């Protein structure tokens with residue numbers, strides 16, 4: 001029998017190294033036993049991942065039936081308005097949000113969010129085609145807002161993804177992002193409606209966000225305050 | 236409470252512990268544990284399967300599958316063929332899948348001389364499963380032609396199960412007053428780098444019961460108290476080496492078998508946990524002081540009245556009308572969230588000592604030793620468990636993290652205390668001495 005020179009524990013005859021500290025076994029009097037079976041099996045096996053196909057099929061069926069029913073109803077009820085397009089579009093959007101993540105495992109988060117944003121964009125485009133005013137406002141107003149919102153969501157997703165950040169910094173980043181979105185939203189609305197930028201309500205929102213963030217950053221930076229916040233909120 | 240019907244479609248309400256363990260169930264996590272018996276010669280799988288087929292009817296509460304109800308999950312009698320004994324693999328205690336493997340929540344494995352039983356914790360606790368395991372081993376040895384009496388807790392497989400064995404003992408012993416402990420402080424987490432799914436690094440140490448008992452006695456403590464103190468000391472030292480700005484308390488979850496306080500023959504869950512802790516922020520504790528703290532904490536806090544008040548509170552919560560009408564999917568999320576703050580954060584780890592595995596001399600002659608593995612924790616940290624049979628005490632560390640600091644320092648501590656330790660592991664050791672993780 002061999003002992004680990006580092007830990008002083010007796011090792012199994014088949015061990016090449018100490019399982020505790022990885023120190024190799026070098027015993028000239030007794031070479032490592034390569035014939036006896038090791039203490040644990042070496043065959044790896046893994047349970048299969050849980051199948052989410054049933055849920056995906058059920059969701060698809062529900063959304064499809066809602067879309068088809070509304071489409072048929074539209075033929076009788078106010079056929080001059082293509083109102084069912086909104087429902088069908090919404091069903092497609094929700095399907096893109098929910099079903100691919102169920103079927104395809106391990107889609108990276110950015111790809112998933114990108115897909116979701118594209119779905120929103122498509123849906124709004126579909127609406128714009130059917131609303132008075134045409135697609136002009138889509139390109140001029142909706143698209144920039146969706147893209148900005150999408151970029152911010154993507155940023156949040158990437159930054160908060162691994163959950164390594166503290167709750168405090170998480171909240172700070174989310175509030176900051178909300179301020180940024182409202183700022184750009186007003187910018188695009190003003191540009192579309194008045195062709196000139198006169199910040200009003202977004203300034204109020206941005207000020208409130210900043211006012212919320214500053215104390216958070218102070219608490220985050222000062223260790224004693226941070227410790228106090230942890231204690232109060234059991235973080 | 237089984238419904239007695241002709242077609243045996245009994246069902247069981249989950250007990251208090253079962254509600255928690257099913258709420259925690261996820262694709263990559265199940266609350267599982269494993270018992271193994273290392274026999275005197277290689278296992279005969281056919282004889283083991285025959286023994287299993289004879290034993291299972293005696294234990295209907297293990298012959299179940301999980302059903303999702305609208306408000307509560309429940310266990311339903313499983314009439315599928317099986318369970319079947321399987322060849323063992325290197326990564327034990329894998330998560331259960333309610334819809335696969337015919338819905339079995341228990342598994343049986345064999346490898347060389349080792350027979351293993353894995354149990355989903357919602358079905359039964361360690362003491363309950365050991366009754367099934369002991370009976371299975373007795374029937375298996377009879378299949379091999381040995382004369383084994385129905386003594387030392389071996390159940391007669393030719394008799395029907397006693398109603399008391401299937402009872403929800405929490406509900407039976409529920410008291411009038413409930414005790415809700417305040418929020419416990421966040422403990423040093425003792426977590427590490429997670430391994431990819433699915434790896435459970437298991438390291439077993441084998442020591443002499445007599446040697447440990449003598450050592451524990453020299454500190455005026457029991458084996459459980461002594462080993463708990465060694466583990467606390469190990470984790471305290473580890474935290475100290477990391478040199479944090481402020482040291483957190485080190486606290487362990489110690490499951491207490493309630494059967495010794497409230498007589499019950501139940502083979503379902505009947506446990507609570509105690510929480511001995513040491514706060515290094517108050518100053519340095521010497522090892523004998525830690526042993527004394529653990530010893531007195533357990534003696535002071537683990538008593539009939541207090542335990543009853545605690546589980547009464549837990550059961551009341553479960554039978555709360557408002558809580559009951561929440562759909563089970565939200566209820567499970569809620570329970571799982573509460574568990575994070577009350578069952579994970581205040582603890583640095585778990586240590587459970589199942590004590591002596593009692594068998595008759597006829598059986599003891601064929602069982603070399605017993606082993607226990609606690610399955611993965613909800614976070615990458617090691618769990619520690621021990622069980623003894625004869626003079627061999629098995630202490631197992633298992634976790635989904637790649638570092639081996641905790642077990643290494645624990646066993647080195649025992650060696651320094653003058654206790655002989657033999658170590659076996661399923662970790663893949665690189666013969667060239669390279670290791671996936673930095674080690675000291």
Ligand SMILES: [Zn+2]
Pocket residue numbers: 004005006007008018019020021022023
């Ligand atoms: Zn070593």
